[in-house]
Amino acid sequence: MPREETDAPEATNSPDTTDVADAAGGASAARPRRPSHWRMLGRDRAAAVGAVIIAVVALVALFGRPAIGDRARRQELDASLRPPSLDDGVYGLLGTDVLGRSMVARLVEATATTLSVAVPAVLCSLAIGSALGLWAGYHGGRRESVAMRVADVILSFPSLLIAVVVLYVFSPSALNLVLILAVTRIPVYLRTARAEAAELRSRLFVDAARTFGTPSRMIIYRHVLPIALPTLLTVATLDFCFVMLTESSLSFLGIGIQPPDVSWGLMVAQGRQYLQTAWWITVLPGLAIVLTTVSATVLAAWARIATDPAQRWRLTLPKRRRPRSAPVPPEMIP
Amino acid sequence: MIPFLRTRILSSAVPLVCVVLGVFFLARMTGNPVDLYLPLSATPEQRAEFSAAHGFDLSIPVQLWNYLTDAAHLDFGTSLRTGRPAGEMVFDAFPVTLQLAGVTMLLAVTGAVLVGSLAAYRPNSPIDRIASLLSMTAASIPDFWFAVMGVLVFGVSLGLLPTSGTIGGPEIWVLPVATLLIRPFGVLVQVVRGSMVTALSAPYVKIARSKGATPRRVVFGHALRNAVTPVLTVAGDLAVGLVNGAVIVETIFGWPGIGKLMIDSILQRDFAVLQAAVLMTAVTIFALNILVDVCHALTDPRVRQAVPA
Numbered sequence A: 001m002p003r004e005e006t007d008a009p010e011a012t013n014s015p016d017t018t019d020v021a022d023a024a025g026g027a028s029a030a031r032p033r034r035p036s037h038w039r040m041l042g043r044d045r046a047a048a049v050g051a052v053i054i055a056v057v058a059l060v061a062l063f064g065r066p067a068i069g070d071r072a073r074r075q076e077l078d079a080s081l082r083p084p085s086l087d088d089g090v091y092g093l094l095g096t097d098v099l100g101r102s103m104v105a106r107l108v109e110a111t112a113t114t115l116s117v118a119v120p121a122v123l124c125s126l127a128i129g130s131a132l133g134l135w136a137g138y139h140g141g142r143r144e145s146v147a148m149r150v151a152d153v154i155l156s157f158p159s160l161l162i163a164v165v166v167l168y169v170f171s172p173s174a175l176n177l178v179l180i181l182a183v184t185r186i187p188v189y190l191r192t193a194r195a196e197a198a199e200l201r202s203r204l205f206v207d208a209a210r211t212f213g214t215p216s217r218m219i220i221y222r223h224v225l226p227i228a229l230p231t232l233l234t235v236a237t238l239d240f241c242f243v244m245l246t247e248s249s250l251s252f253l254g255i256g257i258q259p260p261d262v263s264w265g266l267m268v269a270q271g272r273q274y275l276q277t278a279w280w281i282t283v284l285p286g287l288a289i290v291l292t293t294v295s296a297t298v299l300a301a302w303a304r305i306a307t308d309p310a311q312r313w314r315l316t317l318p319k320r321r322r323p324r325s326a327p328v329p330p331e332m333i334p
Numbered sequence B: 001m002i003p004f005l006r007t008r009i010l011s012s013a014v015p016l017v018c019v020v021l022g023v024f025f026l027a028r029m030t031g032n033p034v035d036l037y038l039p040l041s042a043t044p045e046q047r048a049e050f051s052a053a054h055g056f057d058l059s060i061p062v063q064l065w066n067y068l069t070d071a072a073h074l075d076f077g078t079s080l081r082t083g084r085p086a087g088e089m090v091f092d093a094f095p096v097t098l099q100l101a102g103v104t105m106l107l108a109v110t111g112a113v114l115v116g117s118l119a120a121y122r123p124n125s126p127i128d129r130i131a132s133l134l135s136m137t138a139a140s141i142p143d144f145w146f147a148v149m150g151v152l153v154f155g156v157s158l159g160l161l162p163t164s165g166t167i168g169g170p171e172i173w174v175l176p177v178a179t180l181l182i183r184p185f186g187v188l189v190q191v192v193r194g195s196m197v198t199a200l201s202a203p204y205v206k207i208a209r210s211k212g213a214t215p216r217r218v219v220f221g222h223a224l225r226n227a228v229t230p231v232l233t234v235a236g237d238l239a240v241g242l243v244n245g246a247v248i249v250e251t252i253f254g255w256p257g258i259g260k261l262m263i264d265s266i267l268q269r270d271f272a273v274l275q276a277a278v279l280m281t282a283v284t285i286f287a288l289n290i291l292v293d294v295c296h297a298l299t300d301p302r303v304r305q306a307v308p309a
Helices: A004-010 A014-025 A037-043 A045-068 A104-138 A141-155 A157-170 A174-200 A204-211 A218-251 A264-274 A279-306 A313-317 B001-029 B033-037 B044-054 B060-072 B086-121 B128-138 B145-158 B171-200 B203-210 B213-254 B256-266 B271-299 B301-305
Strands: none
Touching: A037 A045, A037 A279, A045 A104, A104 A141, A104 A174, A104 A218, A104 A264, A104 A279, A141 A174, A141 B001, A157 A174, A157 A218, A157 A279, A157 B001, A157 B213, A204 A218, A218 A264, A218 A279, A218 B128, A218 B145, A218 B203, A218 B213, A264 A279, A264 B145, A279 B033, A279 B044, A279 B128, A279 B145, B001 B060, B001 B271, B060 B213, B086 B128, B086 B171, B086 B213, B086 B256, B086 B271, B128 B171, B145 B171, B145 B213, B171 B213, B203 B213, B213 B256, B213 B271
């Protein structure tokens, strides 16, 4: 996460931060005044593992497809349903499916497809939902209630059902999938952004900007957005899981990604018939989904603490608390 | 209480109306049922006759008017697929889903309150860490994969549980309920834990402790009552989301519930049934939202008084 985004809340809340830091100061030893995010990530082992997994998944999605060429679609019928083994090189490592296609190659290709749906969908809903929510929350009044009603309408209906109906109206292409997922998730950001903006609009620095005659568009962009952004990004990380799960469910039901393309959910669906003879076709893509979503969830939980000035000190404590008698370096005493 | 309810009912009715109208128009965009139900060799007369019999030849506003007036009389037309009244099919399927969802939510809320309170009682203790990690995992497992894995392990390998169907003893409930349960449970544990941590560090808990209240009384008597509001909200949202799960679970385990009915009716362009099923779901969600609001008002007196203008 870029540093600039977290600078603003720290600046506004600096009195709290130092207070809390004082309270924690007795127990903690080596602690820089403003810990870097890498450092805080290193302190939380679960979040560090999650970050590594997400990074690997992203790298596979970016560079995997050129590396495997057409291996994900090349059929070798005499190599059908081979169990995972170490004898057949990299591509046989995780076995083959019923058409003899390498599971390694298919998983790599599915990673790219799954992320190419989930990431744009999350970015779209994040951008639209946040913009609408900040605007509604900042102005309040009628604009606010209209925006909230729209969010209520979308939220009060099960997302899978909207997707099912809409994907039957239009064809279930990847683009339509992105659009429908983005629309169904807009309310989440809209609500969060509105709550943040509604709280911020009465703050002193916003009042000051207004007194100077700053146009409200600029106030939202310059003064409200930077403070709301960490929260929104945390929500987006969490929502990434939800979008991925929905895409998988849709593909599993046969109305998401269509063959010959392949996504994790579709792989689970395709492996279902061979459950008794070839467990790896169903188990592996599911594991890929679980690993990615759990990592993103853990990372989001970490980000929520790391971007919250009142709780950040938790991540700056050393793993094993040193005895209280350990001398505090003089430059650490504020 | 009454003005509070009136405001809430009015504002919850907007989504209901949108859904009712939305499903009518969306269903009509999915394709012409005449093409689907008559053979390619059908003569234009036969096609016209079929359209007239089912009212597809009328203009869209007239169709909409008929749909609304009939729905007001609980008449949803006949299913193109089976020839049975659509309302009857929906009312047959609805209790199945309702039982499934009811059992699931009951277990999820009870379990989450217990586990979440236990985790929140000592933040950052081993119990808390394990509960947090497990609940995060539970909330992130794709339900269809969980169901397939359950079938693989307990149905195929161990042979303990039936893999599908609704005939049999209590064992047929285990896999469907477990599949539906896992996500709400995971999410709720995190919510309960979060709000209980806040509640347990509040001054009134300190006072209760210093007056010598037992830990159980402090947790369930004092803290839980104040921590329950966000739990209720999230539980309501999750109950709405159970329809998502029901579609998956009923498809995998072959339960004749409303989720499977909806998927089938979309696949076969069975407008009447789809409309009836969606309407039924929307009304249930509407009622559920009202119920959550009433529970809110009952647990938190501040909600009752603060009626937005």
